[in-house]
Structure formats: C-alpha cells, structure tokens
Amino acid sequence: MSVRSVVALLILTLLLAGVALWTLRPPARATLNAAPGSRLLTLDLAAVTKLRLRIADNTGAPAAQTSGEQVITKAPSNPGMSPTSEAWTWRPAPPTPTNSTTPASPARAWPLDPTRVRALLRLIAEARVLAPAPAGQSLPEDALTLTIEPNLGVLRIARRALAGGVLASFTPPGSTTPAAPVLIDATLLNVLTQPGPSAWRPRQLLGELALTATRITITSPTTPTASNATSAPTQTIQLRKRADRWDLLAPVAAPADTTVAQALAAALERLTITRYISDEAITPQRAGLTSPSATITLTRESTSGAASAAATLTLILGSTADAAGTSLYASIDDGTTIVTLDAPQLTPLQLSANLLVAKPAASDLQAPDIAAIDLTGPAGTLTLTRTPAGWTLQNPGALQSTPLDPQQSRVAQSLPGFFTAVAADAIDLLITAPTGPATTITLRDSKNNPLAVIAAETADTADTAPLTLTTGQVRRSYKTPPAELRQWLSLVR
Numbered sequence: 001m002s003v004r005s006v007v008a009l010l011i012l013t014l015l016l017a018g019v020a021l022w023t024l025r026p027p028a029r030a031t032l033n034a035a036p037g038s039r040l041l042t043l044d045l046a047a048v049t050k051l052r053l054r055i056a057d058n059t060g061a062p063a064a065q066t067s068g069e070q071v072i073t074k075a076p077s078n079p080g081m082s083p084t085s086e087a088w089t090w091r092p093a094p095p096t097p098t099n100s101t102t103p104a105s106p107a108r109a110w111p112l113d114p115t116r117v118r119a120l121l122r123l124i125a126e127a128r129v130l131a132p133a134p135a136g137q138s139l140p141e142d143a144l145t146l147t148i149e150p151n152l153g154v155l156r157i158a159r160r161a162l163a164g165g166v167l168a169s170f171t172p173p174g175s176t177t178p179a180a181p182v183l184i185d186a187t188l189l190n191v192l193t194q195p196g197p198s199a200w201r202p203r204q205l206l207g208e209l210a211l212t213a214t215r216i217t218i219t220s221p222t223t224p225t226a227s228n229a230t231s232a233p234t235q236t237i238q239l240r241k242r243a244d245r246w247d248l249l250a251p252v253a254a255p256a257d258t259t260v261a262q263a264l265a266a267a268l269e270r271l272t273i274t275r276y277i278s279d280e281a282i283t284p285q286r287a288g289l290t291s292p293s294a295t296i297t298l299t300r301e302s303t304s305g306a307a308s309a310a311a312t313l314t315l316i317l318g319s320t321a322d323a324a325g326t327s328l329y330a331s332i333d334d335g336t337t338i339v340t341l342d343a344p345q346l347t348p349l350q351l352s353a354n355l356l357v358a359k360p361a362a363s364d365l366q367a368p369d370i371a372a373i374d375l376t377g378p379a380g381t382l383t384l385t386r387t388p389a390g391w392t393l394q395n396p397g398a399l400q401s402t403p404l405d406p407q408q409s410r411v412a413q414s415l416p417g418f419f420t421a422v423a424a425d426a427i428d429l430l431i432t433a434p435t436g437p438a439t440t441i442t443l444r445d446s447k448n449n450p451l452a453v454i455a456a457e458t459a460d461t462a463d464t465a466p467l468t469l470t471t472g473q474v475r476r477s478y479k480t481p482p483a484e485l486r487q488w489l490s491l492v493r
C-alpha cells in the first residue's frame with residue numbers, strides 16, 4: 001500500500017472517530033452562573049405578560065403530561081388606567097371531565113390582587129442559588145413547570161426538599177436545553193403551591209359596586225306564623241339612593257333613616273370571603289344556594305352623564321357551612337363559584353324594615369321651610385302661622401288670627417323641628433294605608449303650598465297617652481309630644 005493510501009485511510013479513521021464521539025456525547029447544557037448567591041435567572045419584570053403554571057396532579061403524573069394548566073395573564077391597559085397601575089387575571093386548571101367523552105368546561109378568569117403577582121415576579125427575578133445540585137441529582141418528572149412569556153424562559157422546581165433547599169433548573173429564552181440543576185430556597189415553591197394563585201383572588205366579595213349601588217334589594221323567606229299564614233312566602237326590603245339620601249321602596253314607601261341605610265351599605269362593602277370552595281362535592285344544591293336563605297341584589301342605575309355604567313350583582317346566601325353555624329355558603333354568580341362568609345359579617349344585614357324607616361314624621365323636610373301648620377278635624381281647622389313678629393293662631397271658625405303669647409309662640413316655633421327631626425319612640429308598618437283619618441296635620445310653606453299631610457290620633461282625655469302620627473303606611477308613636485300640640489288637636493276633634 002502506498003504512503004498516500006495510508007495517509008488517506010488514517011484521515012478517514014480520524015473523521016469517523018470524531019463523528020462517533022459527537023454522536024455519543026450528551027448535549028451541552030445551557031450554562032448559567034451556579035455560584036452560591038448568584039441569581040438563578042435574569043428577568044425583566046415589565047416584559048412579563050403571562051405565566052403558565054403546571055403542577056403534577058394527585059396521581060403523580062409528570063407535570064409536563066398533566067392537562068391542568070393555570071394561567072396568570074396581564075390584562076391590557078385601558079385609557080383611564082394610571083400609568084403605574086396594572087391588572088392581572090388567573091384562570092385555574094379546567095375541572096376534570098366527568099367521563100372521557102365529555103370535554104372539561106373552561107374555567108372562568110378571576111381578577112388577582114396585582115400586588116401579589118408583582119411579589120411573585122420579584123421572587124422569581126431575585127431567586128438565588130444556594131449551592132450546585134448534589135452529584136447525581138436531577139429534577140424529577142413531576143417537578144413544577146413555570147413558563148414565563150413572552151419567550152422569557154421556563155423554570156422547573158422540584159416539589160420535595162433536598163439538602164435544605166429544592167432543586168430548580170432554568171431554560172433560558174431561545175434554548176431548549178435546561179441549565180444544570182441547582183438548589184434554591186423553597187420560598188418560591190411555597191408561594192406557587194401553598195395554596196398558590198387561588199389565594200390571590202379578591203377577598204372583598206362585592207367590590208366596587210357595593211360603593212356605587214343606587215338600589216339595594218334584600219329578599220328572604222318569611223317564617224310562617226298565625227298572623228302571616230296567608231302572606232307571601234318571601235319578604236322584600238328595597239332601598240333606593242337619591243343624592244345623599246335613601247328612600248325605602250318596599251315593603252312600604254317612606255323616607256329611610258340615612259344613618260341606618262348607610263350602615264347597611266357599608267356592611268355590604270365590608271363583606272369578606274373567608275374561603276373559596278374547591279370541593280366538587282359542594283354543589284349549589286348542597287350549599288343551599290338553590291333554596292337561598294336570602295338574596296341581596298345591588299343595582300347601579302344608569303343616569304345621563306354618569307361616569308359608571310349600569311350594573312347589577314346578586315349575592316345568594318345559602319346554608320351554614322359548618323356544624324357550629326359560624327360560616328355560610330354564598331355565591332355571586334348563580335353558584336358557579338361558591339365561597340364562605342363568616343356569619344357575624346351578616347348580622348348588620350338582618351334588619352327589619354321598621355329599623356330602616358326614618359324616625360321623624362317628616363324627615364324629608366327642613367324645619368325652616370315650614371311656615372304654617374293646619375290642624376284639621378271634625379270641629380274645623382286650627383291654623384298656626386309664622387310671621388316676622390312671631391307665630392299666630394287662628395281657631396276653628398274664627399275670622400282672623402291672633403298672636404300667640406310668648407310661651408305658646410316658643411312651642412309653635414319648635415313644632416317644625418318636632419315634625420322633621422324628633423325620632424318616634426315606636427314605628428309600625430301598616431299593611432294598607434289608613435283611610436278617612438279623624439284628624440290631619442298639614443305642613444305648608446310660605447306660599448301656603450302643602451308640604452306634607454300627617455294623620456294624627458290621640459286619646460281625648462289622657463294627657464300621657466301616646467300621640468301617633470301616620471304618613472302613608474308608616475305609623476309613628478310619640479310618648480311625650482308637646483303638650484300644647486295635644487291641646488290644639490283637642491280643639492278640632
């Protein structure tokens with residue numbers, strides 16, 4: 001064999017050996033700084049728009065093979081949003097199909113507390129290496145997988161502690177090969193899994209609508225008694241806001257006690273979710289939501305030029321969620337999502353309509369607007385009139401008014417405040433408005449226009465008998481009304 005042939009054969013042998021070595025050599029890992037204290041990865045927090053989280057299911061199947069993927073998505077900014085504000089949503093893994101032929105229904109997207117998401121992103125960006133992975137250790141197949149988008153890398157974390165930390169590996173953007181595993185602190189794993197994004201959902205149940213609602217409707221079943229055996233099976237209380245005041249629309253129409261109505265609205269705004277129910281065995285029927293203990297509907301009515309659009313939300317209260325009765329099942333989406341509320345939170349909402357009615361007989365009037373008071377009964381009309389010089393009195397049948405003495409004038413001067421500001425000692429709601437009252441009190445303005453008509457009842461002789469004043473379907477009782485008012489009423493009976 002010639003020297004040239006030997007050289008050619010030698011070169012061919014070396015080439016074949018090189019190819020064999022390249023084929024047998026394991027693929028090179030992405031190289032990252034694995035020195036203790038170094039950052040696991042480099043991440044631009046502002047660039048993150050989506051996080052995809054896969055966690056192995058209870059069967060121990062690898063996370064990469066499970067269909068349950070939780071997705072945290074950054075919502076697009078809107079024109080009215082502050083430059084520093086942001087919104088995130090969380091879509092949990094779809095529920096497990098009931099059978100192999102039934103596809104899983106898509107899970108709803110929940111708003112998340114943005115501060116919690118920002119805290120997670122900072123934890124990811126600041127994750128530091130504790131030490132290189134022990135020799136021979138690699139990430140298990142069921143490791144948690146977190147994909148950071150858009151194309152910002154994939155982070156995998158083992159779910160079991162090892163040597164004071166947890167194994168983690170990061171695949172940088174543009175690579176398909178993960179870096180060598182290292183040990184990191186378990187804090188990031190715990191934040192993602194104990195219990196994870198499900199706990200970052202809003203805890204305030206009714207949100208912004210509780211502050212902007214113009215109508216509140218509370219419906220609850222009645223308890224049958226001998227007196228209401230034939231009444232409707234439910235009772236409804238409805239309030240409507242006008243400017244800074246509230247009116248009661250049901251069960252009777254009357255001005256509402258603004259302080260009590262505002263306290264009710266504030267109690268609704270404070271309702272806090274104690275637990276989101278993930279147990280599939282707790283169905284709406286089992287939670288009592290199909291036969292609710294009460295429903296509360298908040299409505300924001302649309303008005304011309306209003307900054308907020310019209311909206312309606314109904315809170316359904318179900319049965320007790322524990323044997324002690326300290327919590328209650330509830331839902332704001334017809335049972336799709338079931339939560340629990342602490343029962344004491346609901347105590348301020350358990351009001352009778354009597355407590356919501358304004359306590360004075362003419363609370364929607366201002367005392368200075370009342371310039372004359374007519375007391376009318378079978379014997380005629382007695383009129384009290386305010387003049388620049390004081391109050392005058394015109395008795396039934398008299399042709400002209402006479403000035404009141406100083407004591408009586410002071411009493412007459414106090415009557416507008418009595419009707420508009422003095423709280424009744426007791427309030428009763430009437431099923432039907434009374435007809436044909438024996439005595440009426442008409443409050444008039446300075447132009448003699450009627451402002452309010454009040455039916456008055458009192459005993460003929462007993463000076464200590466309560467005076468009852470009825471407006472519409474509300475009867476108010478006063479134990480100690482002004483004595484002169486009793487006397488003037490007696491003159492027209």
